[in-house]
Each structure stands twice: as structure tokens, then as C-alpha cells.
Amino acid sequence: MNKAITLALTGASGAPYALRLLQCLVQADYRVYLLASSAARVVLKTEQQQDWPGSPKALSAYLCHQYGAKEGQIIACGKEEWFSPVASGSAAPKQMVVCPCSMGTVSAIANGASDNLLERAADVVIKERGQLILVPRESPFSAIHLENMLKLARLGVTIMPAAPGFYHEPKSIEDLVDFMVARILDHLGVEHALTSRWGYANA
Numbered sequence: 001m002n003k004a005i006t007l008a009l010t011g012a013s014g015a016p017y018a019l020r021l022l023q024c025l026v027q028a029d030y031r032v033y034l035l036a037s038s039a040a041r042v043v044l045k046t047e048q049q050q051d052w053p054g055s056p057k058a059l060s061a062y063l064c065h066q067y068g069a070k071e072g073q074i075i076a077c078g079k080e081e082w083f084s085p086v087a088s089g090s091a092a093p094k095q096m097v098v099c100p101c102s103m104g105t106v107s108a109i110a111n112g113a114s115d116n117l118l119e120r121a122a123d124v125v126i127k128e129r130g131q132l133i134l135v136p137r138e139s140p141f142s143a144i145h146l147e148n149m150l151k152l153a154r155l156g157v158t159i160m161p162a163a164p165g166f167y168h169e170p171k172s173i174e175d176l177v178d179f180m181v182a183r184i185l186d187h188l189g190v191e192h193a194l195t196s197r198w199g200y201a202n203a
């Protein structure tokens with residue numbers, strides 16, 4: 001485990017993307033610092049019937065077991081855990097994905113709120129000029145949402161909306177989820193075989 005990444009879940013719809021991404025990152029031998037907002041937990045319950053343990057320690061153990069991760073490979077952090085490595089440019093992973101990303105969190109990040117560990121971690125990645133990927137979901141987008149995303153895109157943040165394509169002829173929800181997760185992994189530079197690539201094979 002010599003690669004580390006921060007994966008943050010917020011309260012937008014799309015929990016299955018986050019869970020599949022977590023699984024792929026564990027399989028790719030990443031150490032994953034995991035942050036989940038209170039609203040993300042509500043969405044997880046609603047969409048995936050998953051009730052995650054409240055304490056970061058219990059959540060880390062639960063997820064390590066769930067995903068067959070090594071001990072210490074998934075490190076869940078509390079929202080006011082200011083001494084977590086992700087809170088400082090001297091220790092934070094250079095890559096972070098917020099998936100799914102609510103419009104509330106888009107706004108907080110765009111405005112540098114840093115009011116909880118998740119927002120602070122994103123702020124750190126931006127200031128350290130690391131790689132921050134947001135996977136927003138809302139429909140329609142308001143001008144507020146679009147302005148916030150434009151501001152972030154201009155700062156070098158990758159805005160990758162949860163908008164799977166249909167040209168690979170998906171047969172299941174899992175296929176649609178994998179389409180998005182494959183694109184995220186591509187941007188992170190993580191090898192995968194989730195989907196075939198665009199080209200003559202699709203013609």
C-alpha cells in the first residue's frame with residue numbers, strides 16, 4: 001500500500017458509485033481515507049439499505065471487513081477529526097474524489113468553507129494543487145450550481161457529473177455504475193477492466 005487517496009461521500013443521490021469506487025480502490029491496493037457527511041449516511045440507508053457504524057473506528061473495521069481490505073487500508077475519519085492526515089497539506093493524499101457530490105458541498109468547496117473535515121480536505125487538495133475530482137448530481141442545475149462548478153473547474157478541479165453514457169449498451173444498473181466508476185478510475189490513473197474503451201470495437 002504505497003498509494004493513498006481520500007474518498008468522500010456526500011448527500012447527493014448516487015451511493016452505488018461510491019461503494020463500487022471504494023471496492024476498486026481497495027483492489028488496486030490504495031489506502032483510502034474515507035469521509036462521509038451526515039446526509040451521505042441518510043442516502044446510503046435510502047439507496048443501499050446500509051446503516052454504517054457511527055464511530056470512525058467501528059466504520060473503518062466494518063468497511064475493511066466488507067471489502068476484504070487489509071488492516072488499516074480503509075481509514076474512516078470523523079467530521080471534526082482535525083488531526084487526520086487529510087486536514088493538512090503536509091500529510092494529505094494528493095488525490096481526492098467526492099462521490100457523489102451534493103450541491104451543498106460543491107458550494108462549500110467553491111467558497112473555501114472548510115467547516116468540516118470533508119470540506120477542509122478538499123480545500124487542502126486545491127491549495128496543494130493536487131487532483132480533486134467531484135462527481136456532482138442534481139437535475140436541473142441552477143445558475144448557482146453552474147457558477148460554483150465553473151469556478152472550481154477554472155481552479156483545476158475535475159467536474160465529472162454522474163451522467164453515465166448508454167453507447168456501451170448497459171444491461172443492468174451495475175453496468176451504468178461501472179461506466180461512471182471506470183471514467184473516474186481513468187482520471188485517477190488506476191488500471192481497471194470495468195468497461196471496454198471507445199474505438200472501432202464499438203462500431
Ligand SMILES: Cc1cc2nc3c(=O)[nH]c(=O)nc-3n(C[C@H](O)[C@H](O)[C@H](O)COP(=O)(O)O)c2cc1C
Pocket residue numbers: 009010011012013037038039040042043046101102103104105137138
Ligand atoms: C435521498 C436523498 C437524495 C438526495 N439527492 C440529492 C442530489 O442528488 N443532489 C443534491 O445536491 N442533494 C441531494 N440531496 C440533499 C442533500 O443531501 C442535502 O442538501 C444535504 O444538506 C447535503 O449535505 P452534504 O453536502 O453535507 O452531504 C438528497 C437528500 C436525500 C435524503
